[in-house]
Amino acid sequence: MLQSRTARRRWLAAIGLTGVAALALSACAQSERGDDSGSGKVGGTMVFGAAGEPKNFDPIFNDDGESFRPIRQMFDTLVTYKRGTADLAPGLAEKWTPSEDGKSWTFDLRKGVKFHDGTPFDAAAVCFNMDRWFNMKGAGAQSQMIYYGDVFEGFAKNEGDAAGDPVYKSCEVKDEHTAVLNLNKYKGAFPAAFGLTALSISSPEALKKYDADNVVQSGDSFTYPAYATEHPTGTGAFKLEKFDKANKTITLVRNDDYWGEKAKLDKLIFKIIPDENARKQELKAGTIDGYDFPSPADYNSLKTDGFNVTPRPAFNILYLGLNGANNPALKDLRVRQAIAYAVNRDQLVKTKLPLGAEVATQFMPKTVAGYADDVQQYPYDLAKAKDLLAQAGASNLSLKFYVPTEVSRPYMPNPSEIAAVIADDLKAAGITAEIVSRPWNGGYKDDVQKLGKHDMHLLGWTGDYNDAGNFIGTFFGREKKEFGFNDPAMFDALAAADGVVDQAKHADAYKQVSRDIMSKYLPAIPVSHSPPAIVVSSKISGLVPSPLTDERFDTVSKG
Structure with a gap:
């Protein structure tokens, strides 16, 4: 080993306490629970426009993100993030300690925490969840567990498509408030991955009562059990009252038995409004109190009208x-390189993405450890694109271009407009892009991620x-x-x-993979990095924007 045992122990302990590099919003420096936790009006209802x-x-x-937004209010994870940053902070675990080789993690759990159904949170509940995920049966169910x-x-x-050697080995209940997770190998994603919303801790009794694992696949669609649709049961500051699909509203109510600072709002309603302009009009009309991903063109007018816009x-x-x-x-x-050269990403970023957006040269932003400054780049070059297509015998290429509707994403404020620009650029190179529009959670994601019906598609990642x-490992x-795409060399x-x-060698190894992805493989084309904004009424205080779009509404007041 090139790293000494002492240095290695020091590093493992450090990542357990501080986790990732801070991405703090300087205007929103907050404590772990939020600086507004002791002030602000209690009561009332906030209505937030979901995309x-x-x-x-x-x-x-x-x-x-649109599923995780309400889930984050109802559930907690073992590890969480300090408000307004990507720094790790205690969640349901007050402390997490790695073994010398990083292959086991000991969690010292909070005492006196209860799930929404009144059952206790303890080490047995942690291990029940860990074992549930690991032992999940059914190709359909496993296919929906993307993060796992x-x-x-x-x-x-x-x-089904699951084929990897599991990292998970076992979970031990050391005592009522101590759980030990054992792994088959060291995993660089930990401890930060313990904060993933997908790995939130559910009530074992509710999971059993509402048949939580019974995911049924029928053709291209999936049916989820009552636990997932009506009875999600976590330990969070809010709990589900009702999901009214007809009126497109999700109503959460305050959990008065919450282990931390109680939420100030009586109710939190997410109103589903896919069209960004419609969200803006409802904010101005006062029927909602805020929404995500306002159009960059509206920032100034929203501020002029007295709304708080925070990128x-x-x-x-x-x-x-x-x-x-x-x-x-x-x-x-x-052909893949030709497509990269054919898309005028500089112009796209300037015309269709928020102020401050940048053209992406690789599949992670510059702030991520592992970003390489020397990857092969693909500046707009129509002549080169045409030449590469001719060399490949693909000068009259036609592609089915799948594009999501009924959604705005942090990296993609208006998918249809972005797709139209890309299709026009490709047309100039001799590529016909037939746009196939599908609702985000009504077929698009399954068509693209589960069924592979597309030739080309728009997607992204926060x-x-x-x-x-968390970026290139997740994608490729x-x-x-x-x-x-199947290349064992890249997977290995x-x-x-x-x-x-070793931290430095960890980053260097990823830098080399990024270089190879951009020069030897190019399974996709990186387009841009965008600073997404959130906007709220002047009546709203205490909302802390997150670089991870991981906003929690328990600190919010409506005056």
């Missing part, structure tokens, strides 16, 4: 995915923590139908990088 409908409310079966597959890599019995730091990536499995022409690196594995660490390189304990 899309949640898939369901069971954390483990989700991977998108990326972090833990495999199940007790892999089904978050850019900690995301928008990419143009390519599916070689569905369209053989896309297996040719020259980072969960500051590690390259294993075979996925989203990209139709990512796995090796994730397993490097």
